[in-house]
Amino acid sequence: MSTLRDLLQSHVDKGPMPGAVALVARGDEVELAAVGTTDLGGGTPMARDTIFRIASMTKPITAAAVMTLVDEGRIALDDPLARWLPELSSPSVVRTPSSPVDDVVPAARPITVADLLTSRTGHGFPADFSLPALAPLFSELKQGPPQPQHVAAPDAWMAALSRIPLLHQPGDAWLYNLSSDLQGVLIARVTDRPLPEYLAERLFEPLAMTDTAFAVPPHALDRFTAYYGPDASGAPQLLDAPDGQWSAPPAFPSGAGGLVSTADDWLAFARMLLADGTAPDGRRVLTAASVVRMTTDHLTPAQREAGALFLEGQGWGYGGSVDITPTDPWNVPGRYGWVGGTGTAGHLIPATGAVTILLTQLQMTGPTPPPLTRAFWHHAAAA
Incomplete structure (x- = not known):
């Protein structure tokens, strides 16, 4: 062998x-x-x-x-993210995944920590990369292959994210990548470090x-x-x-x-x-x-x-x-x-x-x- x-x-x-x-x-x-x-x-x-x-x-x-923060009781899985990420307090969602970015409806419920950990926040990559709501993820948030020196600092990045509608309602769909970047911002906001x-x-x-x-x-x-x-x-x-x-x-x-x-x-x-x-x-x-x-x-x-x-x-x-x-x-x-x-x-x-x-x-x-x-x-x- x-x-x-x-x-x-x-x-x-x-x-x-x-x-x-x-x-x-x-x-x-x-x-x-x-x-x-x-x-x-x-x-x-x-x-x-x-x-x-x-x-x-x-x-x-x-x-x-x-999960170290969950273990310590500093956050809970069913907590709404808006407590630490107020930019996500009133997210909008495109009416359908293929809708233009200005054809939106309100989110049916808050995004939770559990949604974030399971990559079901409503933000991220699906199978079809041509959907209109994905374009700002590449152009404004620099999602895609890592390029660390080209991405804005967390507060500016979150401000840009707040202007981009969700592709799916919170909890409805697994979407790739962006939720993990949000986890990093959450950790910094909760710990103030x-x-x-x-x-x-x-x-x-x-x-x-x-x-x-x-x-x-x-x-x-x-x-x-x-x-x-x-x-x-x-x-x-x-x-x-x-x-x-x-x-x-x-x-x-x-x-x-x-x-x-x-x-x-x-x-x-x-x-x-x-x-x-x-x-x-x-x-x-x-x-x-x-x-x-x-x-x-x-x-x-x-x-x-x-x-x-x-x-x-x-x-x-x-x-x-x-x-x-x-x-x-x-x-x-x-x-x-x-x-x-x-x-x-x-x-x-x-x-x-x-x-x-x-x-x-x-x-x-x-x-x-x-x-x-x-x-x-x-x-x-x-x-």
Whole structure:
């Protein structure tokens, strides 16, 4: 049977991906491989501590931070968001998803914290990206591939959001991405602290996630990858250099996709969830009940079907997908986690205690995971 290194090397050799780091962990047993280099110019060899833009692998981390506030009683799942996000106190909703942005009706009820955690606020991406109400999400809120230095600060961002109608009534539909950015703003408003500061204190420090942040400090830039995407011909083009958009703190720390991290850091986060919310030193990060809520599907069958472009039949917990039925060898009921548009993926399987993490620096071309990601999942399932 081929090793994890063999798998990664075969994909790097075919190009255009310059390198990758991946691990499969079961308890204390970890299979890890680092292949290729951090850039196409033959740069630094990939290593276990190479730092990547993890994109939407940020989402479960942000959701966990929200749940620390629930555990402390500072917010409740049925609380209306308007208590902390007054910009959402009187949202309007387009009459139908295809209606123009000025054809609106009032929201039938307030948006709640539970709506936010399950990505059912009414804001976000559906299967059809051409709907009129989506245009302002790209133009004004800079939703889409992460670009941290181009997004307005939270208060200005929220002011812009208040002028954009919901695509669906609160609670009616699962929509991708924007709810996780709202979670980051909620955390900062409830705690009266910047999101990076709160995440560092409540998650990164207890879990020794020393390389996870919204920017890479100067002393670590030599471990940070370049980031690529396909040009018109399919050839890789540089989207961001190590000294680019993640080399300075952003005005808007994106709870949806702004973090950088390493394989071992995300493994520490996953192991905390597998340990029912407990850090390695015995400190409790989350209650066991909150871990269950995070890793349990909350969607209806109709909502899963409508979100199939992103979910592919999976459900959604808080901040990540939850596998419902086995459709592939790697698709295990209860598997929780998510993929990142920068070419990353992180999952954990509560039933077996396994963790799988794949980190690359090649942008995905759509919501469907690329061939290497699926091959990695199959390898992990067979290992």
